[in-house]
Amino acid sequence: MNQERIFKVLLGPHISEKATIVAEDAQQVVFRVAPDATKPEIKKAVEQLFEVKVASVRVLNSKGKTKRTAHGMGQRKSIRKAYVRLAEGHDIDFVGE
Template sequence: MKAAQDIILTPVITERSVDDMAESKYTFKVAKDANKVEIAKAAEELFQVQVLKVNTVNCTGHTKRMGRSVGKRPDFKKAVITINPEPTPDKDGKKRKGTIEFFDGMF
């Protein structure tokens, strides 16, 4: 199994993803070969939250032109992770968080 840092790559910051944060939904770019179970375990390990649901989208890269040359941006996979907003204790006795701290200071 891959490390959690290799599965969840970068956060996606758009108007829609910022609006979804009020509903405890966070959007990330993830590894193209990762499945929903691996993404959920990686999010729980990295951010100490309880994941309720994971939705994934395979996105195709945009075609870009510069003069006569045509190129294509790389394809990527995006995951919308829904977390439990109430902090709950884990089975190990550790306290789970209700938000992802990375996004708290941004907005």
């Protein structure tokens, strides 16, 4: 995989209440990823960008909600999330304190 694709696979961390609980309990980190990203691409991108060892990757497609607006019905964007389980002893710190 070329360097340009690595930077396009991961769109950023997904911070939510559930993602925080999963990070504490199961040594997992949640990322928003490109809609066409595959599990091997996600694994390689995380390992190269954060210099950690990845044990497994699970992918979730979350469909955007339909919402009523002043101009009729609208829809939020659909997102693709990756739950990345890190190997024992590895950690990613986004806060950097």
